Amino acid sequence: MGRLDRSTIVVALMALASCARCDHPRGHHRGRLADAAAATATVDAGVSIDAAAAAGATVYDPTQRVYWLADANLAGDPAMRAALGVAGVNADGTMTYATAVRWIAALNAYDGGAGYLGHRDWQLPVTPPTDPSCAVEGGNSGKSFGPGCTGSALGQLFTSTLGGKFPEGFGDRARNQIGPFRDLQQGLYWTAGTKAAEPTPKTSPNAYTFTFTSGGRGRNTTRANYFYVLPVVHGAIGAAPVGTGLVPYTAGPAAGLAVYDSVHDRTWPVDGSLAASSAFGVAGAETLSFQTGYDITTATIIATGAMRFPTAAAWLRGMNAASYAGASTWSLPTVDELRDLHAQLAPAPDALLVEDDRAGFHRFQRFFYWACQRAATGDSRAPCDGTNPGPAPNGTEQMQWAFNFQTGFQGTDEESKEFFVVPYYPAP
Numbered sequence: 001m002g003r004l005d006r007s008t009i010v011v012a013l014m015a016l017a018s019c020a021r022c023d024h025p026r027g028h029h030r031g032r033l034a035d036a037a038a039a040t041a042t043v044d045a046g047v048s049i050d051a052a053a054a055a056g057a058t059v060y061d062p063t064q065r066v067y068w069l070a071d072a073n074l075a076g077d078p079a080m081r082a083a084l085g086v087a088g089v090n091a092d093g094t095m096t097y098a099t100a101v102r103w104i105a106a107l108n109a110y111d112g113g114a115g116y117l118g119h120r121d122w123q124l125p126v127t128p129p130t131d132p133s134c135a136v137e138g139g140n141s142g143k144s145f146g147p148g149c150t151g152s153a154l155g156q157l158f159t160s161t162l163g164g165k166f167p168e169g170f171g172d173r174a175r176n177q178i179g180p181f182r183d184l185q186q187g188l189y190w191t192a193g194t195k196a197a198e199p200t201p202k203t204s205p206n207a208y209t210f211t212f213t214s215g216g217r218g219r220n221t222t223r224a225n226y227f228y229v230l231p232v233v234h235g236a237i238g239a240a241p242v243g244t245g246l247v248p249y250t251a252g253p254a255a256g257l258a259v260y261d262s263v264h265d266r267t268w269p270v271d272g273s274l275a276a277s278s279a280f281g282v283a284g285a286e287t288l289s290f291q292t293g294y295d296i297t298t299a300t301i302i303a304t305g306a307m308r309f310p311t312a313a314a315w316l317r318g319m320n321a322a323s324y325a326g327a328s329t330w331s332l333p334t335v336d337e338l339r340d341l342h343a344q345l346a347p348a349p350d351a352l353l354v355e356d357d358r359a360g361f362h363r364f365q366r367f368f369y370w371a372c373q374r375a376a377t378g379d380s381r382a383p384c385d386g387t388n389p390g391p392a393p394n395g396t397e398q399m400q401w402a403f404n405f406q407t408g409f410q411g412t413d414e415e416s417k418e419f420f421v422v423p424y425y426p427a428p
Helices: 006-017 030-035 078-084 097-109 153-161 309-321 335-345
Strands: 058-061 066-069 188-190 206-211 217-221 246-248 258-261 266-269 285-289 295-299 368-370 398-404 409-414 424-426
Touching (some): 058 153, 078 097, 206 335, 217 409, 266 335
Antiparallel strands (some): 066 424, 206 217, 246 258, 258 266, 285 295, 368 398, 398 409
16 A cells, blocks of 8 residues: 655645646546545554545545545536536535435446446435434434534534534635625524514424525524524615615615615615624623533624524614614514515525635535434444434425534434535545
8 A cells, every 4th residue: 555645645636736637527537536646645643545535535534534525515516517417406506305315326326337536435424313412412303403513424524623613613704795785694594484474483492594595494493593684674764776676775874784675665784794793782692501511602693793593683673773774673584575685686506605625625615514314323434324303394304414514503404405415435
């Protein structure tokens, strides 16, 4: 078995990065890896890594003994989508759980059955049904969820390898310009409900949420989730600006601060994560205590501008007391109001995507990633066992495991949701 020192590995990485002349998607083809590293390599700790890892196409995880795909949004590459031919993958790389299963199967069947990067054992990251490291070891369904989960493959990756921390994640937020709005986030936004007559679900402590990533809605626990707030004023602030559609205010107290929707007669702030720069008097810290004794103290509004649902009410009161942009009637929007806004913006598939290099990974998104359930015993090298956490509340589909890389919260979601995928294969 060949051995490569650190300098050789660096050369291998540079060789792969310079592969602009390669005629395969993203330069990741089994036969071309020989250009970067022809044998396995050994790092300082004595852990053997294969050629794909030496070339930077995968990242070896010594704690879990798996090789992660380095491109954390490979499905966002149009060339790879065309090469694998899996129907149902969105242009931004998100997909339903069923599509994720087919995507993994296609990776294993790639290159005439040789498998992508020469491997036919790619799999979704696994999650145990119960995990004592989670903040909630046994929820309503008996499954573990919440922050602090390190027994799952994605939870361990988030905490140990990528250095993520609940609830601020990696401490950053998306910076973008989408139409007249800036810094709309991939993550979830709190809402007042699905329609005006339905403020919040009344049977459990959760609230409806919305995402500009897919334009879809969800329901999430209000106790420990930190999401964004994009408030609305029903009507114009003073004289409505002249124009049709989404028209920025250019005069008066709302100038440069708000956008008027002439189609629906609504006003929005231009800043999609306004609370990151304007706390409106909401300060200090809060301590969350959980079932397993997992306690955490964090800022009431974290640096990214995300907050818990109860904090949103206090933030809006402060916003109205300050007459932000000349208005004192800011409120949480309904899901339908955010859906209308999303339809008008019609963001390009890559508009919200994050280009990120972190611990050998590329393009890790600040959103949810799919995982599968493994047997109660085993580790991250175990396969998906074909079971799931249980039926969805809608009664028509099953729940599947997912991990939120915006905050580091592990939970379950309806399998029809559209999330990202980062697979791995077990080390020998």
